Amino acid sequence: MNPFDRIANRYKTLPKADLTQGHSIAYSRSTIRRMMELADANNLGNVHGGVIMRMVDEAAGIVAIKHSHCPAAVTARVERFDFLAPAFIGDLVSVNCEMHYVGTTSMEVAVEVIAEDLITRETRKIASSYVIYVALDENRKPTPVPPLVAADGEEQAIIARAHARRLHKQKIEAELKQL
Numbered sequence: 001m002n003p004f005d006r007i008a009n010r011y012k013t014l015p016k017a018d019l020t021q022g023h024s025i026a027y028s029r030s031t032i033r034r035m036m037e038l039a040d041a042n043n044l045g046n047v048h049g050g051v052i053m054r055m056v057d058e059a060a061g062i063v064a065i066k067h068s069h070c071p072a073a074v075t076a077r078v079e080r081f082d083f084l085a086p087a088f089i090g091d092l093v094s095v096n097c098e099m100h101y102v103g104t105t106s107m108e109v110a111v112e113v114i115a116e117d118l119i120t121r122e123t124r125k126i127a128s129s130y131v132i133y134v135a136l137d138e139n140r141k142p143t144p145v146p147p148l149v150a151a152d153g154e155e156q157a158i159i160a161r162a163h164a165r166r167l168h169k170q171k172i173e174a175e176l177k178q179l
Contacts, residue, residue: 024149033094046086068133070145086115093116
């Protein structure tokens with residue numbers, strides 16, 4: 001059997017996600033870490049932005065898959081990607097992700113990227129991003145996802161800020177369409 005067919009068939013018999021049971025932000029929170037190597041950097045020793053962006057997409061995708069219970073969540077949009085400082089060869093780069101907003105089929109994952117010098121223990125925030133994913137069913141069509149529910153006051157504040165950000169973005173997009 002073709003390995004890609006095996007992957008596709010593996011998820012055809014999974015039970016559907018219970019859309020009445022929401023998940024908290026903490027439920028799908030995820031971190032990945034990797035030491036930056038020579039192949040990750042340019043001739044000055046700075047890690048390529050594309051290496052960081054790939055790590056972000058992988059880590060944020062994990063959050064979207066965990067929350068949605070779908071075998072596939074595809075990147076629909078990168079809302080922002082701010083590079084704040086460089087990472088260097090030998091740094092341990094950590095990508096911390098958590099769900100901030102959930103629509104019907106789409107999910108907004110907030111990302112913070114930290115670089116750590118393992119010798120001096122200095123840490124610095126090197127990037128941040130918001131990445132939007134859409135959950136797909138076994139036919140590669142958008143599918144509903146469980147809601148995001150706050151587990152405490154801090155999570156409620158995060159979700160409220162994300163909702164306000166989304167409304168603001170929708171207003172701007174509507175104004176641009178009218179132009």
